[in-house]
Amino acid sequence: xxxxxxxxxxxxxxxxxxxxxxxxSLIGLCVASVAVAFVAGLLQVSFGAYxxxxxxxWQAVFDPKVLFxxxxxxxxxxxTELPELPKRTLIVWNIRMPRVIVxxxxxxxxxxxxxxxxxxxxxxxxxxxxxGVSSGAGLTVLLTxxxxxxxxxxxxxxxxxxxxxxxxxxxxxxxxxxxxxVRLVLAGxxxxxxxxxxxxxxxxxxxxxxxVQSALAWITGSLTGVGWEEFRIAVIPTLAATxxxxxxxxxxxxxxxxxxxxxxxxxxxxxxxxxxxxxxILAASTAISVAGIIGFFGLVVPHIVRLIVGSDxxxxxxxxxxxxxxxxxxxxxxxxxxxxxxxxxxxVVTGVVGGPYFLYLMRRQEQMGEI
Amino acid sequence: xxxxNSNSDGIATANDTAAGPQSGRRxxxxxxxxxxxxxxxxxxxxxxxxxxxAEPGAVTALVGPNGxxxxxxxKGLANQLEPEAGSVLLDGQDIQTMGTKxxxxxxxxxxxxxxxxxxxxxxxxxxxxxxxxxxxxDSVTExxxxxxxxxxxxxxxxxxxxxxxxxxSGGQKQLAWIAMVLAQDTDVLxxxxxxxxxxxxxxxxxxxxxxxxxxxxxxxxxxxxxxxxQAARLADxxxxxxxxxxxARGRPEDVVTEQLLAxxxxxxxxxxxxxxxPRVNPIRARHDGDEHxxxxxxxxxxxxxxxxxx
Numbered sequence: 001x002x003x004x005x006x007x008x009x010x011x012x013x014x015x016x017x018x019x020x021x022x023x024x025s026l027i028g029l030c031v032a033s034v035a036v037a038f039v040a041g042l043l044q045v046s047f048g049a050y051x052x053x054x055x056x057x058w059q060a061v062f063d064p065k066v067l068f069x070x071x072x073x074x075x076x077x078x079x080t081e082l083p084e085l086p087k088r089t090l091i092v093w094n095i096r097m098p099r100v101i102v103x104x105x106x107x108x109x110x111x112x113x114x115x116x117x118x119x120x121x122x123x124x125x126x127x128x129x130x131x132g133v134s135s136g137a138g139l140t141v142l143l144t145x146x147x148x149x150x151x152x153x154x155x156x157x158x159x160x161x162x163x164x165x166x167x168x169x170x171x172x173x174x175x176x177x178x179x180x181x182v183r184l185v186l187a188g189x190x191x192x193x194x195x196x197x198x199x200x201x202x203x204x205x206x207x208x209x210x211x212v213q214s215a216l217a218w219i220t221g222s223l224t225g226v227g228w229e230e231f232r233i234a235v236i237p238t239l240a241a242t243x244x245x246x247x248x249x250x251x252x253x254x255x256x257x258x259x260x261x262x263x264x265x266x267x268x269x270x271x272x273x274x275x276x277x278x279x280x281i282l283a284a285s286t287a288i289s290v291a292g293i294i295g296f297f298g299l300v301v302p303h304i305v306r307l308i309v310g311s312d313x314x315x316x317x318x319x320x321x322x323x324x325x326x327x328x329x330x331x332x333x334x335x336x337x338x339x340x341x342x343x344x345x346x347x348v349v350t351g352v353v354g355g356p357y358f359l360y361l362m363r364r365q366e367q368m369g370e371i
Numbered sequence: 372x373x374x375x376n377s378n379s380d381g382i383a384t385a386n387d388t389a390a391g392p393q394s395g396r397r398x399x400x401x402x403x404x405x406x407x408x409x410x411x412x413x414x415x416x417x418x419x420x421x422x423x424x425a426e427p428g429a430v431t432a433l434v435g436p437n438g439x440x441x442x443x444x445x446k447g448l449a450n451q452l453e454p455e456a457g458s459v460l461l462d463g464q465d466i467q468t469m470g471t472k473x474x475x476x477x478x479x480x481x482x483x484x485x486x487x488x489x490x491x492x493x494x495x496x497x498x499x500x501x502x503x504x505x506x507x508x509d510s511v512t513e514x515x516x517x518x519x520x521x522x523x524x525x526x527x528x529x530x531x532x533x534x535x536x537x538x539x540s541g542g543q544k545q546l547a548w549i550a551m552v553l554a555q556d557t558d559v560l561x562x563x564x565x566x567x568x569x570x571x572x573x574x575x576x577x578x579x580x581x582x583x584x585x586x587x588x589x590x591x592x593x594x595x596x597x598x599x600x601q602a603a604r605l606a607d608x609x610x611x612x613x614x615x616x617x618x619a620r621g622r623p624e625d626v627v628t629e630q631l632l633a634x635x636x637x638x639x640x641x642x643x644x645x646x647x648x649p650r651v652n653p654i655r656a657r658h659d660g661d662e663h664x665x666x667x668x669x670x671x672x673x674x675x676x677x678x679x680x681x
Contacts, residue, residue, distance in 0.1 A: 247508065254499055258486045264449060265555065266475025266503035310490035 026309045026319060033322035037104065040329040045096040047337055052088055060092035076228045094227070099336075100329055102226045102290055103346075105238045107297070107328025109287035111305075111320035112245045114298030116280035119252040119313060120273050121184055124361075127299035128163070128284035130188045134295070135195035136166020137288040142202050142215055156237055159285035166191055167281055221294030221347025223332050230290040241283035245317055248276050252313040294328075294347045296354025301327060303361065399463060400591040401425040401448060401478070401559045406457035408440075408447040416455060417443040418615045425559065428589035430581060432606035432623075434599050436636055440615035441595045442483065442563050448593065449480040449561050461559065475503035479557040483564050485548050489537025493547045496536055497522055500554030522553035526580055542573025549580060560584070562594040566601060578605055599636065603627045603648040611635050623648045633657060 046057035065085055066072045072093070075082040082094065110128065117126040117133075128134050140162030144151050151158070173187035174180075199219055206212045217224060245252075251272050254262045262269050284298065304327075305319035328346070331353070335346040403423040409416035417440045425431050425448075433441040446452040448459055450466045459466040461477055479500075487496060500522065501515045523529050528546040531539065536547060545565065552560065562581070566574040578601065584590050585607070596602040602609055603623040611619045611626055613635045619626045627649040632640045641652040 250502075250505075251507075253491075253495075254502055256488050256491075257496075257499060260451065260482050261485055261499075263451060263471070264475065264480035264482065265499065266470075266472035268471050311488035312491065312495065 026315050029305070029308050029319050030322040033326035037326040037329045040326070040333045041100040044100050044329065044333050044336065045092045047340070048091075048096060049341060050091050052091075056088055057092060060086075060088040061097070063089040063093070065089060066093050077232065079229065079232060098228045098231050099223050099226050099332065102230045102234060103223055103328045103332045104325035105231070105234045106223070106287040106291040106294065107301075107324035107326070108242060108321055109234070109238050109283040109324075110294060110298040110328070111301035111324025112242055112317060113280045113283035113287070114300075115302040115305075115313070115316055115320050116245055116248075116252065116276050116283070117298070118302055119255050120276050120280065122256065122258070123184055124303070125185055125299070127296075128280065128288075129293070129295050129298060130185055130192075132166035132170040132188050132191035132195065133163040133281055133284045134288060134293045135192045135199070136169075137163035137285045138219055138293045139166075139195045139199050139202075141218055141289060141292075142199050145215055145218065146202050146206050146211060153233075156233055156286050156289040159289040160282055163281045163285045163288070164278070166195060167277065217345055218292035220345040221292040221350070222345035223291050223335070224343055224345065226290060234286050234290045237282055237286040241279050241286065242321060244279045245276075245283070246314075246321075248272075248279065249313040249317055251276065252317075256311065256313075292345070292347060295351045296358065297324075297328065297331075297350045300350075300354045300357050303357075398427060399424060399460065400427050401593065402460040403444070403448050404458050404460060406444075406447050406454040406459060408443050408452050408454055410443075410452075416615070418447065420457065421615070421617050422457075423448070423610060423617065423620075425591050425593050426608045427591050428585070429607035430585050430592045430594060430605055431608045431610060432602035433593065433595045433610050433612060434597075434602045434635075435612035435618075438614075439612040439635075441612050443615075444612065445480075445561050445563050445593065445595050449478060450474055451480065472503045475555065475557075477557050478559045478561065479552040479555040480561045481548055481552045481563060481565055483567070487536050489535060491536050492532070493528060493534055493536060493539070493550070494519070494523070494532040496547055497532075497550045497554050500551040500556075503555065518556045519554050522550045522556075525553055525583065526550035527576065542569045542576070545569055545573060545577060546580075549577065553584075557590070559591045559593070562592065564595050564597055567597050574601070581605060599627060599632070600649075600651045603651070627651065 042054070042057065042061075045061060046052065046054050052060070063086070065083070066089060069083055071080070071083045072085070074080045076093075076098075082090075085093070113133075114127040117128060117131055118124060120126075121131070137159035140158040141155060143162075144155060144158050170184065170187045170191045173190060174183040176183065203212055203215060206215060251267070254265065254267055255269070255272070255276075257265075259269050262272075287294065301324050302316065302320055305316055305323050309315040309319045331349045332346045334349045335344050338344075338349075402425070403421065405420050405422050406418060407416045407420050408418040421444065423431075423444065433444060435441045443452065447454055450459065450471075453467070461469065461474065466474060497519050498511070498515070501511070501518060504515065504518075505511075523532060526546050526549045528543065528550050531543055531547060534543075536544060539547065549562075549565065552562075565577050565581075569577065581592060581594065582605065584592060594602075594605070596605070603626075606623055608621065609619075609623050609626040610617055611631060618635050619631050624644060627642055629640060629642050632638050632642070632651065632653075637657045639654045639657055641654065643650045643652070
């Protein structure tokens with residue numbers, strides 16, 4: 001009798017664990033993220049300097065003149081001429097909608113990037129921001145904007161180069177027969193400090209105030225004024241980085257078992273780390289090239305997802321792909337509408353919210369650092 | 372991927388191959404030839420030119436006091452530490468010339484301290500053992516599943532498979548890790564102090580797993596053990612190290628002698644032969660200049676025991 005009931009509860013608990021840890025929480029998270037992104041996106045397209053009602057906004061969003069117009073989609077994706085559109089539709093589709101979509105891409109990139117960096121360094125505190133990638137990419141972006149403005153279409157490439165250089169510097173500084181979480185963070189602080197100073201220095205070479213202001217927006221991380229062009233810049237690298245990250249999920253999982261174990265299981269640890277870091281840098285640079293340096297995002301989002309779905313990177317990355325965009329769209333709604341009519345850069349919002357979260361993590365965990 | 376399938380099936384084809392261990396390279400599954408090992412940042416090599424041959428299909432135990440270099444030697448054999456000189460031969464092939472995955476298909480290593488995320492399930496952990504058998508985009512095959520089942524079964528952690536590793540006791544964790552290495556399905560298995568820090572129950576359980584592997588398969592096992600009595604009971608051959616030098620090797624009853632315990636472990640002990648191999652009754656720790664201390668052997672047996680069991 002006793003063994004029978006135990007068998008039954010065993011099956012039950014197995015089913016529950018399977019549902020609970022494998023599908024339930026992740027699906028719930030994804031559905032919730034989509035819903036949040038949708039609502040926030042709707043708010044974003046409905047409100048603004050040109051006011052319209054929610055119903056009008058809806059009508060504009062589902063305007064068949066756009067949805068079924070090849071010419072319109074061509075214009076969005078390839079930058080060709082836009083067809084004639086009613087004013088509301090034009091505002092929604094040409095000004096507000098691309099901002100939401102770019103926020104989605106940037107959020108995805110930063111979340112995925114942070115998640116990868118956290119596994120590669122086996123450090124919960126790792127993020128593109130802390131590891132210097134953001135400031136390095138930011139520096140090259142600024143250099144391009146201020147000194148070589150004709151090269152603007154290659155921004156993601158330059159951002160990636162700058163990000164890579166900074167990351168390598170951080171790694172070199174932190175390396176001492178291996179790295180430790182604390183040394184990585186300290187090295188990141190050093191490199192960030194130098195690169196941020198260089199960024200500030202660049203301001204003095206700017207010709208006019210407009211450039212300074214847009215440069216400032218870059219450094220703080222802003223989605224103000226992004227349009228379909230930014231979407232076109234970011235969409236392919238975002239998809240590539242995300243797919244590569246998902247493909248590498250098993251490698252990331254193995255890295256979490258530590259260098260020695262990964263090694264003894266036949267992984268070329270240094271090579272895998274290097275390639276996955278490249279993916280993370282690509283993702284971070286993509287976000288930075290269209291939205292500037294949005295702080296704390298890449299650190300915080302993987303944490304939130306990890307708390308909900310656990311540390312399995314297949315689940316974690318899928319979670320990041322959904323939660324990142326949702327939170328970025330929400331943060332941008334806050335940035336654009338909270339102090340209406342004034343707009344603040346979205347990086348201010350993520351910093352203000354992310355900072356205290358970081359503090360909370362620090363207080364909560366005794367052993368900070370290792371995943 | 373499929374090269375040497377006939378040889379790398381370890382557990383599965385145990386019984387057919389056990390019949391003819393003399394066939395070809397099987398003779399010398401793992402050989403360290405005059406290896407010199409040192410850690411970066413230190414001048415003196417830890418192991419300065421030692422040779423060791425793992426007995427095919429048997430259990431070889433490395434014993435020695437703290438800092439004697441037994442774990443270092445194991446790391447060298449496992450290709451975790453590149454030898455400065457000499458070579459390690461796996462199935463007759465220089466391990467340095469082999470790809471990391473090819474090595475991992477033939478040689479498994481259980482490190483002394485393994486870390487994992489707390490929320491990973493035991494089953495997922497064991498599946499990581501299949502890493503060297505899978506390509507980058509390969510999904511789980513039936514062969515993987517079978518190997519994982521076998522490993523979990525062998526390690527006796529079937530009841531833990533859905534549990535999170537973070538929620539397990541030290542002993543249960545060790546069983547999970549052993550299952551992971553077994554899932555790797557290798558001909559050679561290296562274990563670095565698999566029983567240290569475990570309670571007696573789990574120590575015995577780990578020893579039973581190793582015994583099962585020896586009796587029912589032809590896996591070649593090299594194990595570092597702290598407890599010399601345990602090593603004597605478990606091993607077919609023992610290798611005793613001190614200060615990075617191999618002091619003695621051979622069958623347990625030949626290696627575990629009062630003289631060796633005095634020289635290598637610096638303890639005074641009585642050794643008595645039993646059916647389960649030599650029994651060690653530690654009496655006291657020897658200090659430099661203690662040449663004729665046999666007289667007061669009743670002194671502080673507890674302390675000596677602590678040192679041995681440490």
